[in-house]
Amino acid sequence: MSTISTALRNFKEPTKEQLTQIFFSLPTVPSDLSENASEQPEKMEINAVLSLGDGEEDSYAGKLHIMPPYLAFTSLDRKSVRFTIPLSTIRRVERLNARAGIYALSLLTWHGMKIIVQLTSLRPTADLFCSMLRDSLKVELQKGHMKLVKSFVKTCYSEELVSSSSNVADNEREDGSLISEEKENPVPRESTYHGGLGLKFKFPGDPKKLRESSKIKLWTTYLRTHGRNLTLMRYPQCTRLVQVGLPNRLRGEMWETLSGSIYLRFSNPGYYERLLKEHDGKTSISTEDIEKDLHRSLPEYAGYQSEDGIGALRRVLQAYSFKNPELGYCQAMNILAAAILIYMSEEQAFWLLEVLCDRLLPGYYAPSMHGTLLDQRVFESLVQRCLPIIHDHFQAVDVQLSVASLPWFLSLFINSMPMVFAFRIVDCFFCMGPKVLFQVGLAILKINGEALLQIQDDGGFLNLMRDYFANLGESAHPQSADPRARAITRFQELLLVSFREFSVITDETILSERKRFRSEIIHSIESFSKRAAVRNLKTLGRFTKEQAGLIYDALYKAMCIVPPPPTVAPPPTLLTTRDSGEEKPETRIGLRTFQYFLSEVATWARDEKIVMNGFQQRVDREVAEHEFIDRLFFFWDIACRGALSFQDLVSGLDGVMFNDLMENIEWFFNLHDKNKDGYLTKDEVLTLSESFLFIFRYEVGDAYLGAVSRFMTNAFEYGDALLPQPESKPGEERELLSPPPVASNQPYLNLATFRMVVLADEILESFFETDLSASFKLQPLPEMELPISSGGLLGDIWSTIATDSNKKMFNMFTDEIGKTIGKHQVVHKPSIGRYTKLEEPKARESLLTPAMRKSPSRTSLVSVSESTVAPTVSAASTSTLNVTIPTAESNKALPVVPDSAALSALPMIQAANAALMERTPFAIDDAKDDADDDDFFADDDDNDDDQVMDEVDAFLEAHDSGLTDADKKVANDLLHAEPVK
Amino acid sequence: MADAASGSTDKSVQVKLVLLGEAAVGKSSVVLRFVSNEFQPNKEPTIGAAFLTQKCRLEDRVLRYEIWDTAGQERFHSLAPMYYRNAQAAVVVYDVTKASSLEKAKSWVKELQRQANPNIVIALAGNKVDLVQSSGASSAGPASPESEDEADDATATPGETPGSSGTEPDSLRQVPKEEAQAYATEAGLLFFETSAKTGEGIVDIFTEIAKKIPLEHILAASRGASGRSGVGRASGTQQEAVNLQEDANKPKDACNC
């Protein structure tokens, strides 16, 4: 009753290109719209200086990327400024008339925002870039994507905001040309924008306290000048506005914009609805699990006490499980989905969930939850580096960090702290990425540092955390004489500490730490599931736990190489409610995987060639294919499912590996008795002989061949002699091809006769006595190579050299040379290897006197066989063993690699430590001590707008535009430049 | 608030107890009933694990249960060892209306017996018996005052049909009491059928565990690890100690530790 997954083995570190895509939140899945382009669209990046048309913002030097159908920019520091916009939102591109040597473009978006980019690379590069841009724009136009923009943005609340508030005309800008343009079409506005349950059931929190209207005002101003939804330019102000908390009505859309899920929604119109329709009425384990949790997701929120909310939640979770059945549904996803549905429509939530599970929280909700475990390990290591005193204390009192931190990460703090606070962390998370979780986590520990040093056990830790979260709204400095300091809440303090003191934790830190621990985590998950699988066996048979573990290893390896088809639950009708043992999905392997498995445990199920070419000696192993193996597969498939479980394999092997002579003969007989009537037909006798020949195919000398031909002769002789039919004459002729007295598919040879025939031959007898059982070998497999996960240069080079195909090439190469110099030699490795010389034992004279023919007494036969076979056993075991060494050698170069990963992480850590040195550990910052905090709150308490602004200012960071004064002047001039005619 | 236990009177013994079992069988509800004598029809699924404490008075001594309530979904399984390490007691919960949940319970028991603290006291609890009792039959337990109708229409429990009083309720039962009892006896577990909703059998589990736990042993061990100052902050969720004698109106003999 266990599922075995090899998914973790398939992990590949993202390429540089993928990292760029991730950075710009670009969809990685081929979207509906771009699928026909079989050839990858070309990509290019170029140095550029970005300015905005209205000149409100500084100019920033950075890199401009064209990755059709997107155009993206990031400032050099990769955090101050960035944007990702679909090309289809660009309406006009003009080359600007500027000073000699300056190459600048003006891009006009559909809503009239002017983006000015000065291409600062060499001229030919700039020309190339321009022509690529032109071509890609043309493609978008031809595909008709330009037309989609207008209808899409109608679903965005920001458009409503920007246009409606310009009607309100509270504070117009002088350069309002584009805004007045918008004003010209005050269409009777029926609200077409998407929104969440909050519109109907209210948003959590008190709007007055949250200062909603001030925030909306600030955002409206920002969005009007910096683009919105598909065209949002992210300047430092944007990040700061996010850090003080998104306004409820805009929150959902900003989440999808900041996380990039908006691009998925934009490029896959109608997908969500179709997916639901296609799977209408389908059930699965996931849908069952979802059903259980629907009423258990933020139950205190009014929306989820009504069918509106429950239905939306059900559809979104189900749709995701249909889209990604391998992941399906994991508890905690219900919390996330319920949370985001308060702020966004089902379709928006569906795509955001996709981005969450796929990109932002990779592997968190997978069946093995490897991402969760990995990030917990990463978090622990960051705590060790950044807060060593706390870490040491936890070690000393044996407190596990994850008992508290695991739910933080898994449900984005949503059920750890009051929702209004959790959502503000979520705001930052979507804006700044997964590092936020680590930053906030570290800040929580740091702020509670002194108390944490007092705790003695896991329970104390959790209680402390619970109390802290329950009081996040309280003043952080209640004793302070300064009213402004008193006004700072614990939550504000938390964010400040997170982003100021732990800004050293970057995306790169997280990535490199993940690399460092990935294989450790994979190994521990794998050994855990191995233990569980062995424990869950209904019976071990005669195997020890260790032996069962070896069988598991062979199975696991086979599954890595020949992955079985994804497990499908049997249709519910086949399930009887009481037979609950079968309700759980169980990993089963098909014939192809089985062949591989068997080649690991049975010597005759593989073709092994010992190759010597003068340079190396190696064993080339291939999986053998033969009807005999298929037969075994179906023989072990007791439940007739066409697939074998781990248990089937264990029981199957148990049925042959411990057998004595008689049991083996019977086992072999039964294996070939297809209809299990106790008789072999003539056909089956022939197949059985073929099985012999298959098993013996690589034995040295003719001994086995002789034995098999004697077997056939005898089988048909005695078979005919013992036939029940009276009319069959006891024919003297012994040829195989003599006309059969019974049809070839009629019962012919029973077990007793078979036994006699076998025991008439010394070779076959010893085969059944020991060799058959011994041909199954459970040996520890060499450690399988994990996907190389070290980041160092060395690791990369090695992993590119040491691919399988390269090894093959090396082998081929040396083989060729070997052939030229005459040293190439290939020997098949025998499966049994009893006879290494060409000498062979003489055929034994028939032991079967006619008197014995009727009923051979079992005991008498046993004693005979024992005496004859014993001496040869030792020879068999020595001759098979000595060949495995060369393959092992070729794998051995690896262990050097992992260390280099540790090195690459170091500078970051040092930086982190250096940053911490400046502060006394655990001191809670008093606002008065810190110059930055002085204007944290305005004196005028009534002025909400100012307050928000001040809060925003608290997040001010130094931003480096990467430009000299001269550069800035050039950029500024461009704002007024005319297009080239 | 006044937490006597944290003052570590010598008589108070800490017992770490872990709850395991399939998703939605009612682990968190059982704990909630025991700790606060409440029932919430829609409890959020447990993510990772929840931690609660409750004191019990047993004869002359006070027991302080530190309860780890774990997540039930299969994929959280690999996290469980983190929570059951060093546990002195475990309550493995299944749902009497769901046969597969007993299988899962058995596999938990197996895992605990092989993997956990060797002296661990394990109790098996067949929860949600209220669903298989004809209405009004449940007599035991401190039935909470909150309306049970409300619970009925909101619970997502499979098979819980509104108006089930008319149909024969026992048809919902998928695990016969005898079967579970026989298994429990064979595996050496304490066994109860319980209802977090009505309160039936809940306190009994914890009482019987308390009686079976080798308290002297634990006391000795924790005295060894001195310096255990009572920092386990009195949290708001801590109730007054449950008086076991009263609730489980049975005469208690001195505990057999």
Ligand SMILES: Nc1nc2c(ncn2[C@@H]2O[C@H](COP(=O)(O)OP(=O)(O)OP(=O)(O)O)[C@@H](O)[C@H]2O)c(=O)[nH]1
């Ligand atoms: N009728 C009835 N319903 C119950 C009982 N106990 C729990 N439930 C309901 O069953 C559902 C699941 O209960 P939980 O306590 O959250 O289950 P859990 O085992 O903690 O679930 P996970 O945390 O997901 O593992 C809830 O809707 C409860 O209201 C009971 O004794 N009777």
Ligand SMILES: [Mg+2]
């Ligand atoms: Mg729970």
